[in-house]
Amino acid sequence: MVTKAITATTVGINSYKIEVEVDVVNSLPNISIVGLPDSAVNEARERVRSAIKNSGFSFPLGRVIVNLAPADIKKEGTNFDLPIAVGILKEQGINIPDSDDTAFIGELSLDGSLRRINGVLPLVTGLKEQGIKTVFVPSENSKEAALVQGVHVFGVKHLGDLVNHYAGTPIPETFVDINKYLFEKSDVEYIFDFKEVKGQQKAKRALEIAAAGGHNILMSGSPGSGKTMMAKCMASILPPLELKEALELTKIYSISGLLSPDEPLMTKRPYRAVHHTASAVGIIGGGSNPKPGEITLAHRGVLFLDEMVEFPRQVLEVLRQPLEDGEVTISRTKNSIKYPCNFILLAAMNPCPCGYLGDREKQCTCSDVQIQRYKSRLSGPLLDRIDLIIEVPRLTTEELINTNTKTEPSSVIRERVINARKIQAIRYQSEGILTNSELSAKMIKKYCILDEKSEQVLKMAAQKYQLSGRKYNRLLKIARTIADLGESVNIKVEHITQALQYRG
Numbered sequence: 001m002v003t004k005a006i007t008a009t010t011v012g013i014n015s016y017k018i019e020v021e022v023d024v025v026n027s028l029p030n031i032s033i034v035g036l037p038d039s040a041v042n043e044a045r046e047r048v049r050s051a052i053k054n055s056g057f058s059f060p061l062g063r064v065i066v067n068l069a070p071a072d073i074k075k076e077g078t079n080f081d082l083p084i085a086v087g088i089l090k091e092q093g094i095n096i097p098d099s100d101d102t103a104f105i106g107e108l109s110l111d112g113s114l115r116r117i118n119g120v121l122p123l124v125t126g127l128k129e130q131g132i133k134t135v136f137v138p139s140e141n142s143k144e145a146a147l148v149q150g151v152h153v154f155g156v157k158h159l160g161d162l163v164n165h166y167a168g169t170p171i172p173e174t175f176v177d178i179n180k181y182l183f184e185k186s187d188v189e190y191i192f193d194f195k196e197v198k199g200q201q202k203a204k205r206a207l208e209i210a211a212a213g214g215h216n217i218l219m220s221g222s223p224g225s226g227k228t229m230m231a232k233c234m235a236s237i238l239p240p241l242e243l244k245e246a247l248e249l250t251k252i253y254s255i256s257g258l259l260s261p262d263e264p265l266m267t268k269r270p271y272r273a274v275h276h277t278a279s280a281v282g283i284i285g286g287g288s289n290p291k292p293g294e295i296t297l298a299h300r301g302v303l304f305l306d307e308m309v310e311f312p313r314q315v316l317e318v319l320r321q322p323l324e325d326g327e328v329t330i331s332r333t334k335n336s337i338k339y340p341c342n343f344i345l346l347a348a349m350n351p352c353p354c355g356y357l358g359d360r361e362k363q364c365t366c367s368d369v370q371i372q373r374y375k376s377r378l379s380g381p382l383l384d385r386i387d388l389i390i391e392v393p394r395l396t397t398e399e400l401i402n403t404n405t406k407t408e409p410s411s412v413i414r415e416r417v418i419n420a421r422k423i424q425a426i427r428y429q430s431e432g433i434l435t436n437s438e439l440s441a442k443m444i445k446k447y448c449i450l451d452e453k454s455e456q457v458l459k460m461a462a463q464k465y466q467l468s469g470r471k472y473n474r475l476l477k478i479a480r481t482i483a484d485l486g487e488s489v490n491i492k493v494e495h496i497t498q499a500l501q502y503r504g
Contacts, residue, residue: 020084136154203219222351225393
């Protein structure tokens with residue numbers, strides 16, 4: 001008799017329901033797994049055999065055939081151990097009822113205990129969408145799985161506990177209050193605060209605009225001008241995650257194995273600082289078994305590239321399409337995987353090789369050719385995708401030692417950013433976007449309304465600076481964000497002129 005157990009597998013951040021079929025035939029004792037399993041799935045044969053025996057159950061003496069259907073989807077990971085074991089136990093007459101709305105996920109130890117696995121949240125989310133109402137997962141993954149509302153989650157510590165559950169000793173159901181958890185964790189103390197940064201009001205304002213509208217920003221300035229310090233402070237003014245964003249981000253970190261066992265839900269926006277030796281695959285994602293890269297791990301947060309021009313040109317150029325589309329496609333011979341990557345690119349660089357071009361106190365020692373070669377490392381199409389480009393001058397001695405200057409703390413800036421994001425959330429609730437940076441050309445015409453005077457100023461700027469279509473649209477998006485920070489319904493002349501100051 002063929003027995004069945006339901007589980008799931010992930011492809012990218014999406015999951016697919018898999019039926020595990022088990023049949024035992026009269027032949028020499030052996031286990032065969034078919035249905036495009038990878039090496040980790042194939043190794044389940046020995047784990048399952050030992051786990052069943054060491055849990056006090058008998059193992060079939062014949063040949064065990066395991067089919068993972070549908071067979072055209074590649075199966076990866078160790079989460080198939082538990083459903084395979086369940087199918088074999090059913091064959092042995094163990095009372096585990098057949099059910100089309102119950103699924104099993106988990107890796108088995110040789111002694112029958114269950115180990116924590118990656119990707120539980122997307123697995124359970126996909127199963128719920130396909131009609132599953134009950135899931136059994138490793139106990140260490142139970143809180144993560146319980147984030148999916150409308151599914152009964154049971155955390156299993158040992159294979160024997162699962163059998164006892166159906167024998168009359170039920171496993172307690174796991175419950176998680178998502179909203180309470182998210183709000184309790186949203187008030188985070190940050191190490192770097194803008195109140196510690198002296199001067200640089202223009203740069204601070206640009207970072208505030210970037211955080212409020214989700215815009216990309218490049219800071220150029222001499223060594224010691226405070227670029228890296230302000231970049232680190234950026235995390236302290238980012239708005240808290242909405243529930244939808246938190247769940248989407250948690251899926252990514254769950255698949256990547258970066259989710260903390262004690263923190264089943266991502267509660268603050270990611271801030272990823274990448275070293276310039278990183279490879280294109282490390283930043284974009286991919287590999288023989290494709291995994292999310294840094295741009296996906298920075299989804300709904302910030303990706304910081306310090307000394308941007310030191311990155312290989314090939315690495316920088318692969319950012320062009322993700323910056324435009326908000327997603328990256330990893331194509332392989334047999335399949336194609338999409339990862340979300342809607343992030344704020346925050347970059348810093350020196351104005352020249354020696355770093356002192358335009359400095360008020362120290363003279364630049366670079367030749368014109370060296371400066372041109374240095375700046376040409378950033379291509380025009382890439383710079384076209386950066387919304388805000390600002391110069392960060394070094395502080396004078398007087399500004400540096402002045403202790404009486406009062407600077408605005410991050411908490412005050414953050415409140416303005418949160419308020420601007422709320423305005424955008426209400427405005428775009430029917431559009432499926434969250435920030436001004438995501439506006440399409442059609443949406444720009446609808447939401448970036450200009451009066452006659454503003455149109456005239458923008459027309460003059462477009463002619464003077466020879467703005468491309470992309471730059472023109474990005475200028476309007478920045479102006480829309482500045483207007484939101486000022487709680488203005490329409491874009492005014494002062495919003496346009498201020499936006500022009502941040503275009504480099």
